Amino acid sequence: MEEQKLEVVNKPTVNDIARVAGVSLATVDRVLNRRPGVRAVTIQKVQKAIDELGYIRDTAAANLARRRVYNFLFVLPDTDNEFVEALSNQIAEQSRNQFIERTRTSIQKVTPFEPQDIVEILDAVDGREVDGVAVFGPETPSVRDAVKRVRDKGIPVVAMVSDLPSSDRDHFVGIDNVSAGRTAAHLMGRFVHQRGKVLVLTGSRLARDHLERRQGFDLVVAEDFPHLEVVASVEGRDDPELIYKMMPEIFDSYPDLVGIYSSAAGNAGLIQFLTESKVSEELVIIAHELTPLSREALCMGTFDALISQDSGHIIRSAVRLLRATSDGVPFNRAQERIRIDIYLKENLPP
Amino acid sequence: MEEQKLEVVNKPTVNDIARVAGVSLATVDRVLNRRPGVRAVTIQKVQKAIDELGYIRDTAAANLARRRVYNFLFVLPDTDNEFVEALSNQIAEQSRNQFIERTRTSIQKVTPFEPQDIVEILDAVDGREVDGVAVFGPETPSVRDAVKRVRDKGIPVVAMVSDLPSSDRDHFVGIDNVSAGRTAAHLMGRFVHQRGKVLVLTGSRLARDHLERRQGFDLVVAEDFPHLEVVASVEGRDDPELIYKMMPEIFDSYPDLVGIYSSAAGNAGLIQFLTESKVSEELVIIAHELTPLSREALCMGTFDALISQDSGHIIRSAVRLLRATSDGVPFNRAQERIRIDIYLKENLPP
DNA sequence: TTGAAAGCGATACCAG
DNA sequence: CTGGTATCGCTTTCAA
Numbered sequence: 001m002e003e004q005k006l007e008v009v010n011k012p013t014v015n016d017i018a019r020v021a022g023v024s025l026a027t028v029d030r031v032l033n034r035r036p037g038v039r040a041v042t043i044q045k046v047q048k049a050i051d052e053l054g055y056i057r058d059t060a061a062a063n064l065a066r067r068r069v070y071n072f073l074f075v076l077p078d079t080d081n082e083f084v085e086a087l088s089n090q091i092a093e094q095s096r097n098q099f100i101e102r103t104r105t106s107i108q109k110v111t112p113f114e115p116q117d118i119v120e121i122l123d124a125v126d127g128r129e130v131d132g133v134a135v136f137g138p139e140t141p142s143v144r145d146a147v148k149r150v151r152d153k154g155i156p157v158v159a160m161v162s163d164l165p166s167s168d169r170d171h172f173v174g175i176d177n178v179s180a181g182r183t184a185a186h187l188m189g190r191f192v193h194q195r196g197k198v199l200v201l202t203g204s205r206l207a208r209d210h211l212e213r214r215q216g217f218d219l220v221v222a223e224d225f226p227h228l229e230v231v232a233s234v235e236g237r238d239d240p241e242l243i244y245k246m247m248p249e250i251f252d253s254y255p256d257l258v259g260i261y262s263s264a265a266g267n268a269g270l271i272q273f274l275t276e277s278k279v280s281e282e283l284v285i286i287a288h289e290l291t292p293l294s295r296e297a298l299c300m301g302t303f304d305a306l307i308s309q310d311s312g313h314i315i316r317s318a319v320r321l322l323r324a325t326s327d328g329v330p331f332n333r334a335q336e337r338i339r340i341d342i343y344l345k346e347n348l349p350p
Numbered sequence: 351m352e353e354q355k356l357e358v359v360n361k362p363t364v365n366d367i368a369r370v371a372g373v374s375l376a377t378v379d380r381v382l383n384r385r386p387g388v389r390a391v392t393i394q395k396v397q398k399a400i401d402e403l404g405y406i407r408d409t410a411a412a413n414l415a416r417r418r419v420y421n422f423l424f425v426l427p428d429t430d431n432e433f434v435e436a437l438s439n440q441i442a443e444q445s446r447n448q449f450i451e452r453t454r455t456s457i458q459k460v461t462p463f464e465p466q467d468i469v470e471i472l473d474a475v476d477g478r479e480v481d482g483v484a485v486f487g488p489e490t491p492s493v494r495d496a497v498k499r500v501r502d503k504g505i506p507v508v509a510m511v512s513d514l515p516s517s518d519r520d521h522f523v524g525i526d527n528v529s530a531g532r533t534a535a536h537l538m539g540r541f542v543h544q545r546g547k548v549l550v551l552t553g554s555r556l557a558r559d560h561l562e563r564r565q566g567f568d569l570v571v572a573e574d575f576p577h578l579e580v581v582a583s584v585e586g587r588d589d590p591e592l593i594y595k596m597m598p599e600i601f602d603s604y605p606d607l608v609g610i611y612s613s614a615a616g617n618a619g620l621i622q623f624l625t626e627s628k629v630s631e632e633l634v635i636i637a638h639e640l641t642p643l644s645r646e647a648l649c650m651g652t653f654d655a656l657i658s659q660d661s662g663h664i665i666r667s668a669v670r671l672l673r674a675t676s677d678g679v680p681f682n683r684a685q686e687r688i689r690i691d692i693y694l695k696e697n698l699p700p
Numbered sequence: 701t702t703g704a705a706a707g708c709g710a711t712a713c714c715a716g
Numbered sequence: 717c718t719g720g721t722a723t724c725g726c727t728t729t730c731a732a
């Protein structure tokens with residue numbers, strides 16, 4: 001029959017399964033979605049047909065029929081930090097496209113470095129309203145536990161930017177921060193020609209990303225660049241003003257400072273100090289995240305390189321992962337890998 | 351069960367338009383798809399309803415009803431070049447996912463640096479079988495004209511990796527190659543400490559990407575790094591053996607060579623020569639594209655840095671652009687921008 | 701435990 | 717010119 005020819009060319013549908021298995025559409029659907037109320041024998045029959053035909057579900061059609069809408073919640077620290085702002089902006093900008101793809105996103109801002117806040121938000125998550133959560137927050141036992149509780153409710157959670165490892169984690173959306181620190185160290189080692197001291201400006205010891213960066217940085221300097229010495233790192237709490245105030249003392253303490261690795265946020269304070277105080281042009285500065293401010297500093301030559309992660313990619317990736325996890329379908333690891341971007345003044349995006 | 355709360359936010363459908371405009375579904379569809387046979391007044395009515403409701407078409411549903419299948423053709427040079435291979439592999443790897451998204455891809459290999467071949471393929475493209483074409487090829491007048499002819503048939507074309515500018519081009523999927531050359535120069539300038547000569551190893555003068563890279567490289571060295579001098583560039587035709595054979599003479603001619611910018615393909619020949627001949631460890635080598643071979647060279651310290659573009663991203667982007675153009679819908683510029691990736695041995699992907 | 705039938709949002713064919 | 721209606725692939729009542 002002609003019918004057979006079509007079967008070869010077109011991809012099989014639920015109707016094909018039903019016909020081959022000799023059951024109704026409803027039953028096929030029950031088996032497909034692991035719904036109860038089907039005899040074991042029937043399940044076998046249907047499963048056999050599914051396998052034989054090499055059935056692949058048409059998610060678009062399924063979502064249409066189901067009138068599925070994904071509701072995702074983003075939990076971000078409530079700072080005026082440019083990078084966090086970039087993430088918020090991306091969530092807003094992408095919301096139109098996400099809308100078209102049947103997903104709605106909302107943002108909850110929480111007090112920075114205040115785990116208890118995150119815990120409360122997470123515990124308040126209602127599975128009837130929220131289909132997935134993306135969190136950017138510190139890694140503390142309480143946060144980890146709260147994340148686990150959300151997952152136990154069957155709601156997928158992804159960690160953004162800073163990892164929140166757990167045995168049953170869904171995924172981490174961000175760069176390998178140890179590797180980012182190593183990269184910064186390599187650039188520092190090769191950009192600095194003379195012998196001297198290097199300072200690491202960090203954010204908070206609660207922030208896993210900051211710790212990892214520092215760790216990677218120290219390792220590589222020690223291994224590969226004997227002409228450099230990393231001095232005790234300074235905690236800037238991502239606070240521009242604090243950082244600005246701390247700088248003079250640092251330069252007094254280390255007259256032979258040849259480089260600064262600004263591994264966290266608060267670059268505004270650093271930039272302000274550097275431009276005001278006219279430090280040596282030789283001083284190599286490597287910072288994190290491409291933002292309007294850091295971009296400007298890079299162009300002016302105040303910064304020498306930037307280690308960055310694409311905020312647009314992070315948000316898209318978080319949404320794709322949440323959707324995939326929510327549907328129980330696989331995702332493309334390579335596509336979801338967030339790259340460690342290196343920016344010099346020559347490869348800035350337009 | 352609880353009442354649905356977000357009911358208000360339901361997005362309008364064709365039915366809503368029909369109801370508001372007081373016409374039938376079929377008429378709404380005609381207006382929506384700019385089909386003929388509708389009175390101007392009626393069009394006005396419908397358009398008004400569309401605008402009022404803020405209608406956004408559900409592409410998934412439309413594609414379902416239309417049983418739309420996108421057929422895209424990729425035209426690639428027929429070389430054993432690792433980067434081209436990576437592109438082919440990506441096309442193959444992604445085909446499963448593309449299949450799910452109703453798009454089929456096929457590949458046509460053409461003799462490298464042989465414009466006539468591309469022209470023939472392009473002229474043979476049949477609009478009934480192909481919905482879009484992605485080309486990676488040299489920029490010659492004949493190729494440009496052939497591309498134009500394809501577009502005139504109403505078939506979208508995107509250029510990959512190497513741009514094929516034209517007044518009515520659809521899009522270019524790849525990095526800004528001038529900027530890539532500038533980036534390589536900056537790294538070279540900062541990595542090389544002593545004074546000396548730098549060689550640019552290029553591929554073909556037909557390849558626009560190679561030309562642009564060289565141009566950017568020269569510019570930045572001249573501007574910012576007076577301790578370096580760029581010598582006449584050498585054309586390796588992306589051929590490892592040729593490159594291997596040429597190297598000894600080059601080193602004889604320039605005893606004070608301090609760096610090589612391998613701006614094209616054929617790195618295997620360069621690597622082979624370098625490892626065999628034990629040249630100075632000081633020599634800085636910057637090459638293009640992350641491949642198994644170049645990755646190894648970077649890890650071993652044979653290469654100092656790699657400028658790269660993500661082959662997976664390029665293919666995904668080409669497909670998304672072709673689909674969007676084909677449907678006449680807008681796309682997200684930021685998402686489709688291919689980054690100039692810089693790889694050091696510390697930030698290699700796993 | 702199973703099936704028939706009514707949609708989801710959009711398109712397309714056939715009448716009128 | 718315009719409208720009615722079947723259909724796309726899948727889900728979901730409601731009956732049987």
